[in-house]
Amino acid sequence: MRIDAFRFRHVGPFGADGIEVSGFRPGLNVIAEHNERGKSSLLAALETVLFLPHTSWKGDAKRLQRNDGAPVGEVDFTHAGRAYRLVKRFVKSRHTELIDLTSGTIVATKREAEERVGEMLGLNSTARGPSGLLWVRQGDSMDQAQDDGQVASRLESELSTLVGGERARAYLDRTETELYALLTATGRVKTGGPLALAEDALATTESNLEVARTAQSATRQMGLDLARVLEQIAVTETQGDTNTEITQLKDARAALDKARIARSELDRLTELLARLQAETERADAKLAAHLAATKALDDAQTDIDNISSAVTALSTRKADVLTHLTGLSDHLQGLEARRATLSKLDADQATRERLIDRNAALQAVIVNLEALDIVIDTRASHVAQRDALPLIDRTALDRMDQLRRTLDQTQTALAHVDSTLLVDFAPDIVATIGDTVVTxxxxxxxATTALTIAGVGTIILAAPEAETLRATLTQTQDALEALFEALGVSSPEEAAAALHRRKDIMDDIALIDRKITLIAPDGRDALIDARDRLQGEIDRLAGMLNDMPVDxxxxxxxxxxxxxxxxxxxxRAAQTTLSEIDRELATLQERLNTRRRDLASAPDTATPAKRKENYGALAAAAASLATQVETAKTTLNDTRAQGPSDPALFEARIKRLSDVARTRTETLSRLRIDAAELAARRRESFEQRDPDAEVTRLEDRAVQLMDTVDRHRKRAAALSLLRDTLKDSQRSLQDQYTxxxxxxxxxxxxxxxxxxDVELSETLGAQGLMRDGRDDSLERLSGGTQEQIAILTRLAFARLLTKGGQPCPVILDDALVYADDRRRGRMFDVMHYVTSGDDPLQLLYLSCHEANANELGGNRLTLKPWVDS
Incomplete structure (x- = not known):
């Protein structure tokens, strides 16, 4: 099964507008919303629509209902390659439909639709099927996963040769086919089947015998029940063999001792292989270091020769550049002298150009002063508008919303405190509830209504919870009105509008302030000073101008x-070239000195002959260790091939054999008590007399029908027992292969x-963690580690279900509460790993932590109103 979308209305915090979540993908899907947005209600509503019959509405489901309408839900899902939609309505107009979205046809309705969905979801023997194992509600993330048979049944495909092979599968299929002709997959009588037809005929006959039904028929029924119980006692007594069980326990304990010895030898060989591999790695490292040192010596001598040649060439080039720089300096001195003569001639012209420039600058300053005054007036107008608004911030708005929600919740709770009165007024008495006349x-x-009786008075429901709720309602209303009065508003809408208007005005003021900064970065006084300074400079330049002789x-x-x-x-180019030459010379000289020091510090053993001798010794040592490693691997593999060495397998077998014997003893005791009670009741009612001839005829007919029903029931019981026995025999072997x-x-x-490493219990749940040579029970681990193991175990179960051909989505609601940053990042990596690849899981992660959700990634889903299509 894969979820594609779901929609709910009148559940949790979602009213008539409803809620819709769509866009699911086969991999990782994420919903991140803040508290009180209804994430946990989504999971509760999804479970209710999938698993609760439409005719039932109680317990946790009833607490989901809002007071503004009947709950409705739709779930779109894909099963076996086809798209379906399950539609359910509760409380009023109760109904269920299963729609094939591919063809647009209604596949089934009401109880048949729920049974079809149950078969798709694998609800054979558990209330919620795989989802009870894989869906984690908020606050349950530390509960360890325990398999209820959903996962173990999927192992059959991998262990079929160990649990009876194809012949056992054929017997089981044939048994289930005949059983399902009588009963549904959930154990109910199948509509239209032989047992259902026989029961309907028997009910019709017994309705004609309401008055004439006697103790004789009851006695006969008790006799049938007693025979059935005695038959079960006989069957149960023949199922066990004490001698065989003792032998099996003895063999299991002997096998456990052998497994412990084999495990000890396996650990010793593993440690030896690890030590040899480490020594091989060190020998290879020494050989590589020797080769690298030899190459470094040869490269050093080559570098010395090349660097010496480069130093000689750069020194010659440096002398040429110095000669060229001397000639350029002499030529620049002559040019500077001619430039001084030209400057004297241009002095008068420069003064005139400076005067023109200062006049232009003065006009610009005057324009900016006029623009600045206009902008300052505009800002003063905006500040006045802002100060006229009520002083409201986001905290005040949130407080209003909280009080309004508290008010709505209290009124809803008051409406649910009710009582039924049976009234019988005289004809002239008039009573009303509100504007409605009561009959x-x-x-x-x-608790929110009052019964008014004209001329008498008023009746109001008095209940402790109602008084408390009324007090809360009054306090909340007073607090809300006080908040309105303090802020100078009459409603949250008016407060929100005032806050938005204040924000718009503040944005405009900020924009005006930026304009003022652009026009006058240093302020208006600075512009006035600049205007006066420019005017003085213009007057000074005008006085300097006079008639001068022309050169x-x-x-x-x-x-x-x-x-x-x-x-x-x-x-400059020549100087740059000279600097580059000096840097290159310094670099080359440093490299040359370094290489010479390397050669000077080389040990005497670094001669070619000695290096060759050392290489041979190191290579021989590495080859010898490699041979020892291969020998150790062969010995280790041979030891592993000799048989299973895990003592836990045989410990589980011993526990299972003990549990089987205890269960049979308890079953026999219960059946014998039932047989004694049936015999006593049968003796008490045995003296009843026979009815008249007509009743006798009808009773004969009823007996015939009862025989037919009893035959079908016994057949169904026998088929159920045979089916369970076959499954138990398969499961008893599967329990040995975790x-x-x-x-x-x-x-x-x-x-x-x-x-x-992890230790699994007989229910395939984690019960211990092994690391760094330490074995810790689950209770000794931190809360974060327990939580992570619980989630990882559920992901592993989900992958096995997918491989077994019945995929089921994983849903985690605010999980990873106790994880540190490092572990949370690794868990996020695991979630991406299991939701990708050829057989990805579908995982829905619900969180109220936006930052963690952003770090997780995945397909982000949003909550939106349910718009009818």
């Missing part, structure tokens, strides 16, 4: 500047806890 008969009175000497200033710039550029579950769990566990 004689039963009336419903709750007749003509110098081409453009050509002079171009030549001067070109010469300086050549000088390896598939452990092999599925270990890779996931070690991704989170390095080097960890």
């Amino acid at each position: 004689n008969g039963p009336i419903q009175l709750n 007749e000497v003509k110098i081409d200033g453009v050509a002079l500047e171009a030549t001067l710039a070109q010469t300086r550029g050549e000088q 390896d598939p579950v452990r092999q599925e769990l270990l890779p996931l566990l070690r991704l989170v806890i390095d080097g960890a």
Whole structure:
């Protein structure tokens, strides 16, 4: 099964608008919402729609209901490659429909639809099927997963040769086929089957015998029941053989001793192999280091020769650059002298250009001053509008919302405190509830209504919880009105509008402040100072201008500047080249000194002959260790192939054999008590007389039908017993092979806890953790580690169910509460791992921690109103 979408209305916090979650994918799906948004209610509503009959509404399910309508739910899911939709309505107009979305047809309705869904979900013997194992509610993340048969039954495909083979499977299939002709998969009488038809005919006949039914028929029925119980006693007594059980226990204990000896030898060989592998790695490292040292010596001598040649070439190039720099310096001195002469001629022209520039700057400052005054006036107007609004912040709005929710919840609770009154007024008495006139008969009175009797008075329901709720209602209303008065508003909507208006005004003021900063970064006074300073400079420049004689000497200033710039550029380039040469020379000299020191510090054993001798010795040592490692691996594999060495397998077998003997003894005791009670009741009613001839005829007919029903029931009981016996024989062998579950769990566990191993109980649940040579029971572990093991075990079960052909979604509601940051990151990696690949799990992760959800990733789902399509 894979969930595709679900929708609910009038459950939890979701009213008439309802809630819809769609867009599910086969892999990881995430819903992250803050508290009170109804995440946990989604999981409770999903369980209710899938598993609760539409004719039932009580307990946890009833607490989900809102007071504004009848609960309705839809679940879209995919099973065996086809898309379906389950629709359920509770309380009013109760109904169930199973729709095939591919064809658009209604597959089944009411009880038949629920039975069809139960078969799809695997609800054979458990109330919730695999979901009871894989769906974790908020606060239950530390509860350890225990298999109720859902996972073990999926191991058959891998262990079929160990549990009876194809012949046992054929017997089981034939038994179930004949049994399901009489009963449904959930053990109910199948509609239209032989047993159902016989029971219907018997009920019709017995309805005609209501007056004439006598103790004789009851006595006969008791006799049949007594015979059935005696038959069960006989069958149970023949099932066990005490001598055989003692022999099996003795053999199991002997096998346990051998397994413990074999496990000790296996551990010793494993430790030896690890030590030899470590020594091999060290020998290989020494050989690699020797080769690297030899190559380093040869490379050092080559580098010395190459670096010496490069130093000689750079020294020659440096001398040429120095000569060129001397010539450039002499040429620059002549150009600077001609430039000084040209500057004297341009002084008068520069003064005029400066005066024009200062006039332009003065006009710009005047324009900015006028614009600044306009913007400042606009800002003052916005500040006045802001100050006229009520002083409201987000905390006040949240407080209003909280009080409104408390008010609604208290009124809802008051409406549920009710009582039924049976009234019988005289004809001239007028009674009303609100504006409605009350007539004689039963009336419903709750804590929010009052029965008014004209001329008499008022009747109000007095209940301790109602008084408490009324006090809470009054306090909440007073607090809400006080908050409105303090803030100067009349409703949360008006407060929200005032807050939004204040925010808009503050945004406008911030924009105006940015404009003021752009116009006058240093303030308005700075602009005024700049205006006065520019005016003074203009007056000074105007006074400096006078008639000056024109120098007749003509110098081409453009050509002079171009030549001067070109010469300086050549000088800078030459200086840059000289600096680069000096850096390269320093670098080469340092490398040369380093290589010479390396050669000087080389040991005497670094001669070619000695290096060759050392290489031979190291290579021989590495080859010898490699041979020892292969020999150790062969010995270890041979030891493992000799048979199972896990003592836990034989300990489980001993426990199972003891439990079988105890269960048979308890069953015999119970059956003998039932037989004694039936015999006593039969003797008490045995003296009843026979009815008249008509009753005798009808009783004969009833006896015939009862025989038919009894025959079908006995056949159904026998088929059920045969089916259960076949399954028990398979399961008793499967209990000895927990390896598939452990092999599925270990890779996931070690991704989170390095080097960890796990111990499984007879129900395939984790009961101990082994790491670093230490064996800890589950109770001794931290809360975070227990929580992580519980979630990993459920993921392993889910993968086995998928491999067994019956995938089921995993749902985790606010799990990983106790995980540290490192473990949480690893758990998130595991969730991505199991929800990807060829057979990905479908996982729905519900969280109220937005940051953790962002770190998890996956397909993010959102809650939206349910819009009818």
